[in-house]
Amino acid sequence: MNPLLPFLMAGDPSLEALPQLLAEAKALGLEAVELGLPHSDPIADGPVLQAAAHRAIQRGATPRRVLQSLAGITDSPDVVLFTYLNPLLQLGAAELKRLLAPTPVRALLVVDLPFGEEPAFEAELRAAGYPMVPLLAPTTTLDRARQILAERPDPGPGAPFAQRFAYVVARLGVTGTGQGLDLKPVSERVADLLRMTSRPLAVGFGLSDPRSLTAIRRLGATPVIGSALVQELAGGHGLREVLAPRLVDDL
Amino acid sequence: MTLGFTLPDRFGSQALGGCYAPETLLQPLLDLEAAFRSALDDPAYRAELKGELRHFVGRPTPLTPAPRLAAQLGLKALFLKREDLTHTGAHKINNALAQALLAKRMGKHEIIAETGAGQHGVATAAACARLGLSCTVYMGVTDMARQAPNVARMRLFGAKVEPVEAGQGTLKEAVNEALRAWAARCDRAHYILGSALGPHPFPTLVRTFQTVIGEEARAQILEQAGALPEVVIACAGGGSNGLGLLVPFLGDTLKRIAVEAGGHGPDLGEHAARLDGGRMGVLHGCKTLLLQDDHGHTAETASISAGLDYPALGPELAALILDGQVEVRRASDEEALSGARLLCQAEGILPALESSHALALLPTLAAEGAATVLLGLSGRGDKDLSTYQSRSGL
Numbered sequence: 001m002n003p004l005l006p007f008l009m010a011g012d013p014s015l016e017a018l019p020q021l022l023a024e025a026k027a028l029g030l031e032a033v034e035l036g037l038p039h040s041d042p043i044a045d046g047p048v049l050q051a052a053a054h055r056a057i058q059r060g061a062t063p064r065r066v067l068q069s070l071a072g073i074t075d076s077p078d079v080v081l082f083t084y085l086n087p088l089l090q091l092g093a094a095e096l097k098r099l100l101a102p103t104p105v106r107a108l109l110v111v112d113l114p115f116g117e118e119p120a121f122e123a124e125l126r127a128a129g130y131p132m133v134p135l136l137a138p139t140t141t142l143d144r145a146r147q148i149l150a151e152r153p154d155p156g157p158g159a160p161f162a163q164r165f166a167y168v169v170a171r172l173g174v175t176g177t178g179q180g181l182d183l184k185p186v187s188e189r190v191a192d193l194l195r196m197t198s199r200p201l202a203v204g205f206g207l208s209d210p211r212s213l214t215a216i217r218r219l220g221a222t223p224v225i226g227s228a229l230v231q232e233l234a235g236g237h238g239l240r241e242v243l244a245p246r247l248v249d250d251l
Numbered sequence: 252m253t254l255g256f257t258l259p260d261r262f263g264s265q266a267l268g269g270c271y272a273p274e275t276l277l278q279p280l281l282d283l284e285a286a287f288r289s290a291l292d293d294p295a296y297r298a299e300l301k302g303e304l305r306h307f308v309g310r311p312t313p314l315t316p317a318p319r320l321a322a323q324l325g326l327k328a329l330f331l332k333r334e335d336l337t338h339t340g341a342h343k344i345n346n347a348l349a350q351a352l353l354a355k356r357m358g359k360h361e362i363i364a365e366t367g368a369g370q371h372g373v374a375t376a377a378a379c380a381r382l383g384l385s386c387t388v389y390m391g392v393t394d395m396a397r398q399a400p401n402v403a404r405m406r407l408f409g410a411k412v413e414p415v416e417a418g419q420g421t422l423k424e425a426v427n428e429a430l431r432a433w434a435a436r437c438d439r440a441h442y443i444l445g446s447a448l449g450p451h452p453f454p455t456l457v458r459t460f461q462t463v464i465g466e467e468a469r470a471q472i473l474e475q476a477g478a479l480p481e482v483v484i485a486c487a488g489g490g491s492n493g494l495g496l497l498v499p500f501l502g503d504t505l506k507r508i509a510v511e512a513g514g515h516g517p518d519l520g521e522h523a524a525r526l527d528g529g530r531m532g533v534l535h536g537c538k539t540l541l542l543q544d545d546h547g548h549t550a551e552t553a554s555i556s557a558g559l560d561y562p563a564l565g566p567e568l569a570a571l572i573l574d575g576q577v578e579v580r581r582a583s584d585e586e587a588l589s590g591a592r593l594l595c596q597a598e599g600i601l602p603a604l605e606s607s608h609a610l611a612l613l614p615t616l617a618a619e620g621a622a623t624v625l626l627g628l629s630g631r632g633d634k635d636l637s638t639y640q641s642r643s644g645l
């Protein structure tokens with residue numbers, strides 16, 4: 001099982017640092033990273049990722065520049081591009097596919113695109129090898145979860161983690177480290193979902209300390225570390241330094 | 252497969268609108284649509300709303316003839332639909348009250364709202380006080396400074412006003428923050444969105460609660476003038492007073508006009524005229540005409556009026572415009588100030604800066620040969636006194 005899914009904000013601390021961060025993640029044995037495309041109006045993000053997106057935009061990390069800076073990178077885990085819809089719509093499917101082709105991006109996680117709202121756009125990207133990651137929230141009923149997993153189907157065990165996993169949102173609200181996430185509801189949610197699907201699950205929102213990461217792994221899911229990592233990297237710490245201690249189980 | 256909504260969620264030939272919301276909000280939006288439909292079918296809800304609109308809001312609002320201003324401009328007749336005379340002083344109360352009643356029906360006792368000019372915030376705070384609901388209003392810091400009387404009014408009604416520092420500190424950032432707050436508290440809170448914007452079902456819900464404006468106005472003008480006007484005109488921020496006034500006239504042969512904020516210049520960032528330079532995009536849960544840069548980032552906007560200072564036009568109004576049912580015009584900051592002066596001096600009515608954008612078009616309409624005009628006076632100008640004073644050298 002993939003032990004950790006880290007989230008990086010493209011362009012923060014800098015776009016120049018990105019290849020090195022990806023190489024370090026690969027050296028840690030991680031199968032995938034989420035890479036945030038900085039957006040002007042990140043309605044699903046808390047203060048840490050809002051500030052990171054703002055800094056990145058100020059430094060010129062436009063969607064096009066971000067994707068161009070990923071071109072040709074091979075020393076990297078699979079990249080899941082985490083983004084809001086509008087920048088992708090403005091590029092258009094054809095141009096987006098052209099920009100994605102030379103990059104390690106293998107899937108898209110579009111926060112504000114429920115299935116069925118842009119069917120042609122989504123189908124075209126999926127056919128080109130960029131499926132949309134299904135998102136399941138605490139408010140998602142199990143019936144809806146079944147529907148979402150069917151609409152954004154598992155390409156099967158032969159496909160990489162990045163293209164197979166479903167993202168389970170651990171709590172109500174937006175991204176952010178928060179304090180003292182109550183793991184009971186998400187534990188029950190993961191157990192229900194594991195009975196429903198054989199695809200890998202990642203759990204994110206509000207996770208950072210080694211103990212809660214371990215708890216998620218013990219449920220049979222991959223924990224996501226986002227805001228806490230972005231904050232440490234912005235503070236000058238190294239990716240390896242932050243993630244290595246979080247890869248060993250804290251018992 | 253569809254998301255499971257039952258009301259139409261797309262508008263016009265370009266299928267604007269939709270529900271581009273984060274997954275956490277999908278079920279709350281589905282629940283809201285179901286509650287809205289069941290409320291509309293429930294005679295008890297309709298009776299309660301009607302009673303509150305009459306006895307608390309003060310509906311029907313008058314349709315006031317403005318003969319001196321009409322004569323001065325060379326119009327045969329001018330009628331003002333007086334939403335400025337509602338309780339709290341703008342059309343926003345029609346929607347805020349109806350949604351607060353809906354929230355109560357849904358068993359949600361916490362209310363979240365965003366506000367730009369502060370009129371929606373004040374209306375929501377008043378409705379919450381009246382119905383015993385708790386209320387938190389998100390407002391950009393720029394708007395808090397320029398609409399300070401409304402901040403005080405919200406606080407007097409017991410609402411918590413949360414300042415939003417991000418970006419330009421205007422309506423767009425307030426909506427961002429309100430959506431985030433709702434995602435965190437959607438299990439117990441209802442979000443009262445203040446314009447015909449956002450993810451389905453909000454645009455439809457807000458428009459439905461605002462068409463009382465046009466329905467009353469149409470009956471009133473037929474009664475007072477014996478005929479329909481040649482032009483019906485309203486200002487457009489998100490589009491709620493515009494749709495509210497214009498939709499009931501869609502079947503009639505007359506000119507329907509929405510006026511956007513021309514700000515202080517024609518370049519991106521200097522205005523909020525979405526028809527000039529806006530492109531199709533997605534913001535705050537709906538697809539519509541949006542002022543944005545080449546990267547799909549939302550553009551900055553500018554307007555003397557906080558209520559029109561928003562980068563997206565509500566999807567239904569945008570669709571009516573693109574499909575030729577409604578005409579769009581713009582008025583600059585300066586023109587809006589002149590529009591306000593006209594009404595103050597000829598009729599003794601102080602309009603909100605938003606409504607003044609519609610007033611600003613009257614000389615043009617007269618020059619184009621219009622004879623009878625019905626204008627939506629969406630709000631009163633008390634909140635804007637400091638701007639009027641500083642910009643008119645009073």
Ligand SMILES: Cc1ncc(COP(=O)(O)O)c(C=O)c1O
Nearest residue numbers: 488489490491492558605629630
């Ligand atoms: C008096 C008044 N008119 C108009 C508007 C613009 O909003 P809308 O286009 O939704 O009517 C506002 C918004 O705050 C307002 O306060």
